[in-house]
Amino acid sequence: MTANGPSAEIREIVSLSSRILGGADQGDFIWGHGSARDPDGRGVWIKESGIGLAEVSADRVHLVSPEGEVLEGSDGPRHIEFPIHTEIMAARPDVGGVVHTHSPHAIALAAAGVDLLPVSHAATHFVPPQVPRFTETGNLIRTRELGASLAASLGASNAVFLVNHGIVTVGPDLQTATVSALLLETAAQQQLLTTGFGGATSWSDDEEALAKREIIYSAKALGTVWDYLVRRLG
Ligand SMILES: [Zn+2]
Numbered sequence: 001m002t003a004n005g006p007s008a009e010i011r012e013i014v015s016l017s018s019r020i021l022g023g024a025d026q027g028d029f030i031w032g033h034g035s036a037r038d039p040d041g042r043g044v045w046i047k048e049s050g051i052g053l054a055e056v057s058a059d060r061v062h063l064v065s066p067e068g069e070v071l072e073g074s075d076g077p078r079h080i081e082f083p084i085h086t087e088i089m090a091a092r093p094d095v096g097g098v099v100h101t102h103s104p105h106a107i108a109l110a111a112a113g114v115d116l117l118p119v120s121h122a123a124t125h126f127v128p129p130q131v132p133r134f135t136e137t138g139n140l141i142r143t144r145e146l147g148a149s150l151a152a153s154l155g156a157s158n159a160v161f162l163v164n165h166g167i168v169t170v171g172p173d174l175q176t177a178t179v180s181a182l183l184l185e186t187a188a189q190q191q192l193l194t195t196g197f198g199g200a201t202s203w204s205d206d207e208e209a210l211a212k213r214e215i216i217y218s219a220k221a222l223g224t225v226w227d228y229l230v231r232r233l234g
Pocket of ligand 1: 031032081100101102140165166
């Protein structure tokens with residue numbers, strides 16, 4: 001299967017997103033995946049399993065239905081956690097992109113049970129409200145039921161912690177969800193650094209966080225960040 005044809009553009013976006021996430025050290029060896037909603041409503045475009053995020057080319061991407069059937073694209077193995085993507089898309093018509101990674105600092109923060117604090121700009125992309133936490137299982141999301149349950153935990157938010165497992169970020173498109181995944185990891189890392197200096201003594205309150213979100217993380221700005229990240233791939 002080549003990357004030509006009507007699906008070429010969407011497969012290229014999944015490839016770019018994967019390589020950006022891999023380059024940002026969100027790849028946990030061969031684990032983690034991002035998806036884009038199929039414009040014809042057939043499911044999600046997602047990388048095949050068995051390869052790392054950093055090595056995903058457009059021809060290693062395929063279309064997976066909500067039932068887990070590979071409908072088009074790469075004939076490589078399908079990720080077992082596809083229901084994360086298909087069930088969130090089903091529950092959230094506004095979502096066009098979903099990222100799931102094992103983002104290390106975000107996992108640590110969620111496992112510590114502490115709130116995400118806006119100690120820098122990054123957390124204001126999410127807080128307020130607090131990032132919800134999915135605690136039904138720390139194991140893989142392997143069934144449609146667990147996917148739907150995760151989607152319920154996510155609610156209307158743009159991110160959810162899968163406690164003792166990883167993160168999910170969502171956006172109107174995969175580009176936004178990808179930048180959000182990077183921001184969530186940055187936010188957790190900066191909070192940890194703050195702890196090393198004795199802990200946060202100040203952070204943005206809700207009013208300031210919302211104001212910062214509007215000006216710093218507008219849809220236009222997030223698109224510009226994506227363009228920069230793509231250029232940086234070289
Ligand atoms: Zn996972």
